[in-house]
Amino acid sequence: MADGTSERAAERPEPATDPELLEREMMLVDQVIGLEARIAELSAGTRLTPSEQLGVEHQIAEMRRSVEWRAGRLITLPARVLRRVWPR
Template sequence: MTEQTEPWRAQEAPIATEDRLMALERQLALVDRVIGLEAEVAQLSVVSSLTPTEQLGAEQQLGRLRTSPAWRIGRVATAPLRIARRVARRGTHA
């Protein structure tokens, strides 16, 4: 056997610039998506808040609903079930 005096050399591996660019594009798309969702949440929270007048109207409507015959009949009809649930909850927490 002959001894080699020069070290073994190979071509350098190509830098995966396409993979890096694709990863950066995916990251940018995710950041863009998060920013869009944050904006949507902010917009929905503004839209869903009631003005004092709207809140008063909703409370009055709820008051009228609770005094309606249908509401009172429903409360009487579901009373045994609500009582049974309350008793069952007390039994599990004791």
């Protein structure tokens, strides 16, 4: 049975010795780091445009006017009252 470490060593590319190739490799690494930072920045918080915000608020208002929402609020009323009266 072959040793897994020798297979991984064979797959690893030789380090660049040509200065132009080394510079290109460093530029690509820098680009990847920049893209990773941008992804982290974008995934940290999604911001809505003003029109999207209005649309979401409208959907929430419609949901709260629905019979299902009101029935759910009525059903959960005892639990909400108990939580206020008897906190942990």
